[in-house]
Amino acid sequence: MLTSQPDSLGHFGPYGGRFVPEVLMAPLEEIEQAYNEARTDPAFQSELHSLLADYAGRPTPLYHARRLSESLGGARIYLKREDLLHTGAHKINNCLGQALLARRMGKRRIIAETGAGQHGVATATVCALFGFDCVVYMGEEDMRRQRLNVFRMRLLGAKVVAVSTGSRTLKDAISEAMRDWVTNISTTHYLLGSALGAHPYPLMVRDFHRVIGEEARRQILEKEDRLPGSIFACVGGGSNAIGIFHPFIADEQVQLIGVEAGGRGPAEGEHAARFSGGSPGVLHGAYSYLLQNSDGQVLLTHSVSAGLDYALVGPEHAWLNDQHRAEYVPIGDDEALQAALTLARTEGIIPALESAHAVAEALRRAPSAKDQIFVVNLSGRGDKDTDIYRERLPEIDEPETHR
Amino acid sequence: MNPKRIASYFDRLQREGRTGFIGYITAGDPSPDLTPSLVAAMVRGGVDLIELGVPFSDPIADGPVIQRGAARALSAGTTVAKVLGIAAKIREQSEVPLLLFTYLNPVLRYGLDALARDAAAHGIDGGLLTDVSVEEAGPYTAAMHNHGLDTVFLAAPTSTPRRLSLTAQYSSGFIYLVSRAGVTGERRTLSSNVEPLVHAMRERTSLPLAVGFGISTPDQVRETASLADAVVVGSAFERAIEDSLTAGADPAAALEARARALAAGLPSKKR
Numbered sequence: 001m002l003t004s005q006p007d008s009l010g011h012f013g014p015y016g017g018r019f020v021p022e023v024l025m026a027p028l029e030e031i032e033q034a035y036n037e038a039r040t041d042p043a044f045q046s047e048l049h050s051l052l053a054d055y056a057g058r059p060t061p062l063y064h065a066r067r068l069s070e071s072l073g074g075a076r077i078y079l080k081r082e083d084l085l086h087t088g089a090h091k092i093n094n095c096l097g098q099a100l101l102a103r104r105m106g107k108r109r110i111i112a113e114t115g116a117g118q119h120g121v122a123t124a125t126v127c128a129l130f131g132f133d134c135v136v137y138m139g140e141e142d143m144r145r146q147r148l149n150v151f152r153m154r155l156l157g158a159k160v161v162a163v164s165t166g167s168r169t170l171k172d173a174i175s176e177a178m179r180d181w182v183t184n185i186s187t188t189h190y191l192l193g194s195a196l197g198a199h200p201y202p203l204m205v206r207d208f209h210r211v212i213g214e215e216a217r218r219q220i221l222e223k224e225d226r227l228p229g230s231i232f233a234c235v236g237g238g239s240n241a242i243g244i245f246h247p248f249i250a251d252e253q254v255q256l257i258g259v260e261a262g263g264r265g266p267a268e269g270e271h272a273a274r275f276s277g278g279s280p281g282v283l284h285g286a287y288s289y290l291l292q293n294s295d296g297q298v299l300l301t302h303s304v305s306a307g308l309d310y311a312l313v314g315p316e317h318a319w320l321n322d323q324h325r326a327e328y329v330p331i332g333d334d335e336a337l338q339a340a341l342t343l344a345r346t347e348g349i350i351p352a353l354e355s356a357h358a359v360a361e362a363l364r365r366a367p368s369a370k371d372q373i374f375v376v377n378l379s380g381r382g383d384k385d386t387d388i389y390r391e392r393l394p395e396i397d398e399p400e401t402h403r
Numbered sequence: 404m405n406p407k408r409i410a411s412y413f414d415r416l417q418r419e420g421r422t423g424f425i426g427y428i429t430a431g432d433p434s435p436d437l438t439p440s441l442v443a444a445m446v447r448g449g450v451d452l453i454e455l456g457v458p459f460s461d462p463i464a465d466g467p468v469i470q471r472g473a474a475r476a477l478s479a480g481t482t483v484a485k486v487l488g489i490a491a492k493i494r495e496q497s498e499v500p501l502l503l504f505t506y507l508n509p510v511l512r513y514g515l516d517a518l519a520r521d522a523a524a525h526g527i528d529g530g531l532l533t534d535v536s537v538e539e540a541g542p543y544t545a546a547m548h549n550h551g552l553d554t555v556f557l558a559a560p561t562s563t564p565r566r567l568s569l570t571a572q573y574s575s576g577f578i579y580l581v582s583r584a585g586v587t588g589e590r591r592t593l594s595s596n597v598e599p600l601v602h603a604m605r606e607r608t609s610l611p612l613a614v615g616f617g618i619s620t621p622d623q624v625r626e627t628a629s630l631a632d633a634v635v636v637g638s639a640f641e642r643a644i645e646d647s648l649t650a651g652a653d654p655a656a657a658l659e660a661r662a663r664a665l666a667a668g669l670p671s672k673k674r
């Protein structure tokens with residue numbers, strides 16, 4: 001039976017590990033130790049549990065999308081409604097966990113990176129809740145396309161720092177956050193927002209999101225009395241995907257399908273599909289599949305969805321891929337946009353653009369999956385993407401009565 | 404075949420009672436063709452060991468000055484292979500020890516063994532990969548040592564006693580002590596953390612100790628030289644390149660002058 005646990009240095013098979021400057025090694029060891037104590041401390045777990053229930057809104061529903069399923073004539077599609085959580089995405093699960101850990105370590109200044117802004121908003125939210133100082137690094141390009149979230153962070157009292165280097169997206173925001181961290185380690189906790197980075201982050205972030213899969217497993221057994229045939233999740237760094245996948249890893253009959261950003265197509269720089277276009281390499285502390293050129297320089301990426309627009313995939317996904325335990329496929333910008341529209345019109349749910357990638361792959365496979373159960377992790381809601389939907393679906397915005 | 408230039412360099416410093424002067428330059432900034440002459444200028448100005456930086460797209464340990472230098476070098480088409488060619492050119496004219504200084508990914512992509520083999524063949528004496536922790540260093544140090552190259556590791560004020568010992572164990576040639584927690588870049592004041600770090604490391608190793616990060620004035624050079632076997636200057640040289648490019652001046656002259664000014668802070672004889 002396959003389980004998925006890293007070795008003591010954070011390796012999932014050959015992937016993961018700790019590739020950071022020496023200055024950061026002691027702080028990582030400190031986090032690892034604090035986390036190992038916290039994960040077995042009943043007081044920590046019960047405080048986290050209460051916050052997840054009463055503040056964030058867990059458990060989230062597992063909703064049977066009947067009209068969507070019927071319109072496709074195949075699989076029975078269920079949606080795991082992480083979009084209904086406080087702040088509008090799964091990100092809050094990890095933020096509450098790490099905020100409790102930061103308090104335990106006596107750190108009162110929190111820094112974070114954000115792509116789509118959902119992790120930034122969730123971080124700003126928990127900092128307001130715990131009374132921490134909060135600085136969020138965000139690429140200029142992402143600030144432009146996720147303006148609403150920039151203001152939400154400021155409203156919550158966070159300082160948002162524009163990053164103007166490189167591609168001015170998530171990758172550069174993480175680099176800048178790491179530079180802040182090396183400079184301010186004694187006071188600061190880096191609240192990394194995905195299952196990325198050096199050990200113990202991929203393990204810790206995964207554990208904080210495992211609740212998604214634990215709930216989904218219980219809920220589907222209650223409703224259907226059997227496990228799903230396939231589970232779909234979008235993969236940026238990979239936190240929502242590993243959260244829902246992990247409790248099902250030993251259930252070999254359950255297909256785990258991760259959906260990456262296919263962007264505008266397979267040409268270099270036009271997508272963020274690490275498994276089809278990348279090869280193993282090191283970025284931001286971990287060894288995993290990376291979009292890089294022949295000289296080992298990291299490539300620019302593109303996705304309509306800021307949260308999937310990143311050159312490295314979380315290391316546990318690299319391992320699940322190589323073990324053939326999970327499958328990773330790209331979905332392009334246009335198909336994701338159309339999937340969002342379909343979900344909106346059949347179920348009255350506007351998904352985040354990231355989540356729309358997972359929906360799109362389920363739409364592809366559902367018609368030929370009669371009698372199967374699909375679970376799609378709806379990692380976030382689409383309010384933050386309204387500007388992009390308007391821009392990219394102009395036909396909807398034109399009043400039909402106009403002649 | 405295996406001249407051990409780094410060891411003989413520190414032996415010579417010891418014999419002569421001098422403190423070494425190590426200079427960092429991003430290879431290929433502003434263009435690969437210019438680097439050999441820029442290195443020659445630094446050596447004329449008094450630098451006696453060169454850290455030859457291979458530019459990387461995502462230099463998380465570097466401040467804005469070296470980030471911009473790396474970006475210029477990459478847009479000028481600098482590759483690992485070109486940096487090796489630069490090293491060979493420098494070696495044609497000089498016996499200055501050369502330490503390849505970069506991040507892991509370009510090296511991994513080139514191939515650890517291929518890189519070590521080709522680096523040795525092009526006159527490079529050792530390597531320092533900023534984002535390789537000792538825990539992850541096994542395959543890298545094996546490849547380097549196999550080809551007679553030194554492996555320099557960093558120790559920081561945050562390093563625990565256990566980590567200091569590991570750093571000493573994995574390093575050869577010398578050990579690079581980071582004088583403060585932070586990214587590279589010039590600083591107005593020196594950190595007070597460095598003296599305890601030097602003492603803690605001296606207890607663990609007989610390897611030479613170089614101290615750097617943030618050193619940009621002759622006074623800082625003087626102060627650091629009293630503690631260390633060698634002083635490392637990086638961003639101040641990159642700044643000289645950048646300023647001369649902005650001013651349309653000759654970067655070689657600027658580097659030589661900067662090196663000479665900083666070298667004036669070195670004590671003429673120690674002990």
Ligand SMILES: Cc1ncc(COP(=O)(O)O)c(C=O)c1O
Nearest residue numbers: 118236237238239240307379380
């Ligand atoms: C709603 C939503 N889903 C998914 C992601 C991608 O991140 P991950 O792969 O870590 O779940 C993001 C990131 O910003 C997001 O906001």
